[in-house]
Amino acid sequence: MQVGIVGKPNAGKSTFFSAATLTLVPIANYPFTTIKPNHGISYLRTKCVHTELGVEDNPRNSKCIDGERFIPIDIIDLPGLVPGASEGKGLGNQFLDELRKADALIHVVDASGSTDSEGKLTQPGTHNPVDDVAFLETELKMWMLRIVGKDWEKIARKTEMAGEDPASLVSERLSGLGVTKRQAENGIKKAALNGKPSGWTREDLMKLVEIIRREAKPLMLAANKIDLPTSIGNVRRLKQTGELTLPVSAEAELALRRAAEKRLIEYKPGDPDFQVPSKSPVSNEQKSALEMIREKVLKPIGSTGVQACINSAFLDLLNMIVVYPVENPEKFSDHAGNILPDAYLVPNGTTLKELALKIHTEIGEQMLYGVNARNGMRLSDNYVLKAQDVVSIVSAAKRA
Ligand SMILES: Nc1nc2c(ncn2[C@@H]2O[C@H](COP(=O)(O)OP(=O)(O)OP(=O)(O)O)[C@@H](O)[C@H]2O)c(=O)[nH]1
Numbered sequence: 366m367q368v369g370i371v372g373k374p375n376a377g378k379s380t381f382f383s384a385a386t387l388t389l390v391p392i393a394n395y396p397f398t399t400i401k402p403n404h405g406i407s408y409l410r411t412k413c414v415h416t417e418l419g420v421e422d423n424p425r426n427s428k429c430i431d432g433e434r435f436i437p438i439d440i441i442d443l444p445g446l447v448p449g450a451s452e453g454k455g456l457g458n459q460f461l462d463e464l465r466k467a468d469a470l471i472h473v474v475d476a477s478g479s480t481d482s483e484g485k486l487t488q489p490g491t492h493n494p495v496d497d498v499a500f501l502e503t504e505l506k507m508w509m510l511r512i513v514g515k516d517w518e519k520i521a522r523k524t525e526m527a528g529e530d531p532a533s534l535v536s537e538r539l540s541g542l543g544v545t546k547r548q549a550e551n552g553i554k555k556a557a558l559n560g561k562p563s564g565w566t567r568e569d570l571m572k573l574v575e576i577i578r579r580e581a582k583p584l585m586l587a588a589n590k591i592d593l594p595t596s597i598g599n600v601r602r603l604k605q606t607g608e609l610t611l612p613v614s615a616e617a618e619l620a621l622r623r624a625a626e627k628r629l630i631e632y633k634p635g636d637p638d639f640q641v642p643s644k645s646p647v648s649n650e651q652k653s654a655l656e657m658i659r660e661k662v663l664k665p666i667g668s669t670g671v672q673a674c675i676n677s678a679f680l681d682l683l684n685m686i687v688v689y690p691v692e693n694p695e696k697f698s699d700h701a702g703n704i705l706p707d708a709y710l711v712p713n714g715t716t717l718k719e720l721a722l723k724i725h726t727e728i729g730e731q732m733l734y735g736v737n738a739r740n741g742m743r744l745s746d747n748y749v750l751k752a753q754d755v756v757s758i759v760s761a762a763k764r765a
């Protein structure tokens with residue numbers, strides 16, 4: 366699974382990325398600091414079931430720290446986009462193609478209003494961040510339009526002659542972006558495009574890609590720089606756009622994670638607070654900087670918001686759940702005896718059979734039945750998985 370970080374320059378995308386991945390990337394208070402995309406690994410955080418089941422676990426595909434399961438996800442930080450990027454302004458939108466594989470997007474917005482629409486510093490509170498939401502969505506739309514609309518009339522005619530349906534045409538053109546035929550069908554219906562595709566205008570296509578973008582690349586807002594006083598009112602305004610919006614201080618998260626890495630504090634991504642161990646080598650200066658984060662960010666918003674965004678991107682935007690497949694339902698283990706080895710992120714609505722196929726094609730194809738490891742009850746292959754399920758799949762196929 367992959368999430369893309371987008372937004373105008375100087376909004377804090379790379380700070381968010383660096384905080385989420387704990388990697389070093391260029392960060393600076395001027396536009397276009399990032400000139401090529403950064404790829405990294407971050408983690409979705411969820412309560413691990415091992416505590417509830419009363420066992421010690423040996424995670425393989427994920428990590429378990431203090432009863433919290435961290436499941437790896439891919440994250441990409443893009444160079445900033447400015448209004449008119451689709452016509453080549455700024456760095457243009459040449460990097461949007463990097464988002465082809467992204468399942469969801471986090472739009473990092475400078476909620477403090479201290480950077481203008483091109484990311485240049487301005488008096489805090491003077492820029493309205495709501496404007497950034499509209500322009501970014503326009504750029505995404507133009508990106509998709511460019512892909513779907515190239516030689517549209519000619520290609521649409523050809524497919525009409527071949528008797529191919531419009532949804533196949535649209536989904537084929539956007540298949541590189543992971544757009545499915547069902548999404549194309551829904552889009553065509555919602556955009557009320559009834560006539561022949563060769564007759565669809567640019568406006569028709571624009572309407573269509575806007576709808577498809579919302580489904581295929583759902584987006585949420587990270588209202589960043591919440592530590593600055595001008596952000597507070599703007600978070601409310603950003604929420605009014607109707608987009609899922611969470612308050613964030615990427616800078617605070619980066620500072621806390623770096624401090625934790627140096628063992629100055631105890632802190633895990635997503636924690637509501639940090640602790641200073643008695644033997645911590647923290648200086649007075651560091652202590653007061655950390656205290657400031659506590660007062661300005663952790664206390665008012667409950668966390669720095671970075672982990673909350675990553676979780677929300679998968680659990681809310683993409684409506685996914687975490688499940689734990691095991692081989693031995695009594696021991697909650699795999700064949701090597703590792704307890705609760707894997708945590709899988711799957712779309713809500715996934716059946717046991719679909720999970721089995723995801724784990725291994727043959728195991729899925731030859732699946733006999735499943736077992737709910739919590740109570741030993743048998744589950745049929747069309748059982749719809751629930752969040753935090755621990756399930757065993759019994760198959761005629763042997764595991765390697
Ligand atoms: N106060 C405050 N400043 C932040 C926060 N996050 C980032 N910044 C600052 O915002 C500036 C821009 O940060 P970057 O992470 O480089 O921004 P970007 O969006 O990646 O910018 P480009 O790469 O130019 O597109 C830097 O000076 C950061 O220190 C935050 O949560 N609070």
Ligand SMILES: [Mg+2]
Nearest residue numbers: 378379398399
């Ligand atoms: Mg950057």
